[in-house]
Amino acid sequence: MITIKQLKEMANEACNTKPLPGPEWPPSIYYRYLGIVARNINCRNFVELGTDGGGAARSVAMMSPGTNVITIDIRKASTIDMINLPNFKFVQGDSVALAEAIGPTIDQELDLLFIDTVHEYDHAMAETNAWVKYMPVGAVLCYDDLYRPGLERLWNDLPFQKTGYRDLHVLHIGGVPTDGGFGVAIK
């Protein structure tokens, strides 16, 4: 089973990994981090809540070809149609409501969940509760933008082993520390 120490070490690896080619997507280090984590834990299914331009999900699909990538957003950005990878699937809809439809198809095989939607306590907690039941013990949960007021509380309330918040904030665009905050937890 993956450990918090190993997850932190992967952040350093991500910082030293070159961005994936393609100016359509930003060179965010946490995109590469998610790909490295997926590859190292032999992730069967990765679910991302909050696709935006698709950069993170694309990185996981490219860096971990054995992972089935499902990314969900209420809106579809124009770059989504440019991602033509066999293990990449975009689903348009509500990130909480879709758990009931998608979750049972990957029950106990959802190894990596990334939450990056509206960054409010109630919504992020609802997302966590909706999806975590489909994750096996030892699966990894990642959260972006933890410095936002609601998510700081969420982070404190999560009943998991955790790292990040301050020491993983370098995972942002181009390696420049931002006020975003990035957190990783183990179920």
Place this chain on the structure above:
Amino acid sequence: MKVLITGSTGLLGRALVATNGNDDLYTLSRKPINSDRHIVHDLVLPISTDIDFDLIIHCAAEGNVDIVQKDPSIGIDHIVKATVNVCNLARTKKCKLVYISSNAVFGGTNPDYDDNAPTDPINVYGCCKAASEVFVKSMVPTYLIVRPMLLYGRHDPHERSNVVMTMLGKLLAGETVKAAIDVYAQPMWNIDCAISIWQACKKFHNMSINIAGPESMTINEMANRIRDRISEPTTVAGIVEPCSIVDVAPAPRPCNTTFSLRLASLLEHKPRSLEQGISEILC
């Protein structure tokens, strides 16, 4: 395609009108103009219309950073509230909204700024623009946020001037121009900006795109380049005096919001250099 351009008498609005020859254009501003396709309206108030627009480009805003800093309620009304009213119109018409934001949503300490970089404004104007971006993203199903930087060009004589034209006028008159050595910008000709926006409208949606001129320079360097351009061959231009931004601007300014121009590089149109832009203005 029926297109509404708000703030159509401003520097960018005028350029958007001038660079579109294909669409069914409607314009909106607070000032009446001689056109049957012009809507006179103050966007502080809600707007409704029978015209079914396919696209709205929302340029209208209070653009004076120092005025908004002095009286934030002006920013709340003429940037945030006006944007919310335009969002409601776009939602009602089920049309795409292009929101013209600003490089001022960035704090200026972490260049080069990516299109997806988190916003961290340091003045009231930037806060109002960043807040408006959030409203656009959360209210309108199909949107594009465009962040231009330091636009210049010929402006309506009844409208606010722009820093390049002000410098140009002073230097041509032989006056001294104080120009900051501690603020960087990528000046962009308004016509280049308008062409880029029309192209971005077709290519991108539900994203943010930063657009600017190709060169990053200090304001002082910009003034010197303008001076160099007009000093040839016989004109005697004024003097450029270096200063700090705090000597000339009451509101805090982000020191370096240089863009990476990642998505802008995918557009067919390539903006002109400052020297080329000044030449276009002077010819």
